[in-house]
Amino acid sequence: MKKLKSVEICAGAGGQALGLYRAGFEHVLAVELDPTAAETLRTNSGGTVKVGDVADPTVWNPSEYEGIDLFAGGVPCPPFSVAGKQLGSSDERDLFAWAIEQVAVIRPRALLLENVRGLAAPRFSGYRQRVLDRLTQLGYVADWKLLHASDFGVAQLRPRFVLVALKPEEAVYFRWPEPQAAEVTVGEALRDLMGANGWKHVDEWVSLANKVGPTVVGGSKKHGGADLGPTRAKAAWAALGVDGKGVADEAPGSDAPPASERLPRLTVEMVARLQGWRADDDWKFAGRKTSQYRQIGNAFPPPVAEAVGRAIRGALDHQGVPHDLPELEAGVHDPVYRALVEANDFVRIDRLVRSLGDANEASVERRLAVLAQDFELEVRATPSGIAYKLGNFMGFTGQQEHGRHAYFEAHRNKVS
Structure with missing residues (x-):
């Protein structure tokens, strides 16, 4: 199969690149x-x-990469993660809106961006709407989809919020990848690695690790050493027979006690397997253990990237029967945002309430308060009541004067 060409930003240690390569991209x-x-x-x-x-x-x-087949990336997650403050556009690490603006420059045949589940939250409905509307302006058909790695043969849940955009002539051939029939448990995925040193109790451990694992947490450079996440995550790992308080240098030895007496820890190689790297990938991770663990924990699982990549490749190759209506379509994520954009002027709150049908003033005001975290929002008192006008997006889209640049220079060694 002839390889299509891709440009990947925020590429990390190559989880997405590997999956896309399997799908036919280089x-x-x-x-x-x-x-x-x-x-x-x-x-x-x-x-x-x-x-x-x-x-x-x-x-x-x-x-220099105008017309590339695929523009892809996994832009920073902390601006949207529920583990953080969910600052969105106010977080200097946010590059999602910037990445969308590069579509106007590169004009790729297809776009693939992935991020954490938090981006799917109501907090970011206006942000998502802006992304979809901007891509529509640029001539693309786009949508988001929440995918779970466990549906694609990965032994951890790991939900990822994925954005795909294609030009209309290809979008009619796109179909989101279907989940695989059976999930893979932690024990099934790691049996060979956990028993590599002859541990006598490995079968007992496999029977204990009989479910899909929680999401592996890579963390940022501010995060401490290599461990499997916060307290709740460690408790979930313990229920699967894994000590999540650290990462081991090697698998249990032949005389190591059973998991009922002492829980084994995962090695870096085991964590990579849980992220979807296969034994025959022979992928070598640079750096010391903590860096290796962080690279793996922050990766987009290769099997998920492969599944989405194959779906995109199929659309670009016009495989299958086209849809009468594209499966990808810019739906309305935030009707208040949409109403304010379409008005391009001050809109009274009673008009916003009517435009939403079953809403009331309190619910509209809550939506407006959320929008004000990412957009300038003008408020005016009129004889007929309070009116609102949507102003500029406050996020980074490439502005030379944006505060993101000063922050980056001051904290370069801590940004991740």
Whole structure:
């Protein structure tokens, strides 16, 4: 199968790149901020890898890749993660809106961006609506889909919120990938690795680790050492026979006690297996254990990337029967945002209430308060009541004067 060409931003250690390669894509450029993760990707894959801030024009020039088959990436998750403050556009690490603006420059045949489940929350309905509307303006048909890694042969739940956009002539052939028939348990996935040193109780452990695991947490550079997440996650791992308080250097030895006496810890290789790397991938992770664990924990699972990549490849190749209406369509995520945009003027709250049908003033005011976290919102008192007008988006889309640049320079070694 002839490989299609891709550009990948925020590429990490190559989970998405590997999955996309299996699906028929090869990257002509990957950009990654962390030098160690970039070394991992460079060691294991072909194509050019550049290190640095993806929004820095001295690192790469998006216009050089105009017409590429696929523009893909996993932009930073902390702005949307429920484990953080969910600052969205106010978080200096947010690159989602910036990535959308690069579509106007690159004009790819297809777009794939993935992020954490938190981006699907009501808090970001206006943000999502802006993304969809902007892509529509650029001539693409787009939508989001919440996918669980466990539906694609990965032994952890790991929900990811995925955005796919295609031009109309390809969008009519796109179908979201269907879940696989059976889930893979932690025990099934790791039996060979957990028993690699002859542990006599490995079968007992496999029977204990008989479910899909919780989401592996990679964390940021502010995170401490390598462990399997916060207290609740550690408790969930313990129920599966895993000590989540750290990562081991090797599998249990032949004389190690059973899990009922002492829970074994996962190795970096085991965590990679849980993220969807296969034994025959022979993927070598650069850096020390904590860095390796973080690279793996922050990755987009290769099997999920492969499944979505194959669906995109099929659409680009016009495989199957086209839809009368594209499966991808820019639905309304935030009707208040949409009403304010369409009005392009001040709108009284009673008009907003009527436009939403079953809403009331209190619910509209709550929606407006959420919008005000990502957009400038003007308020005016009129004889007929309070009116609102939607102003500029406050997020980073490439502005030279944006505060994101100063923050990045001051905290370069801590941004992840």
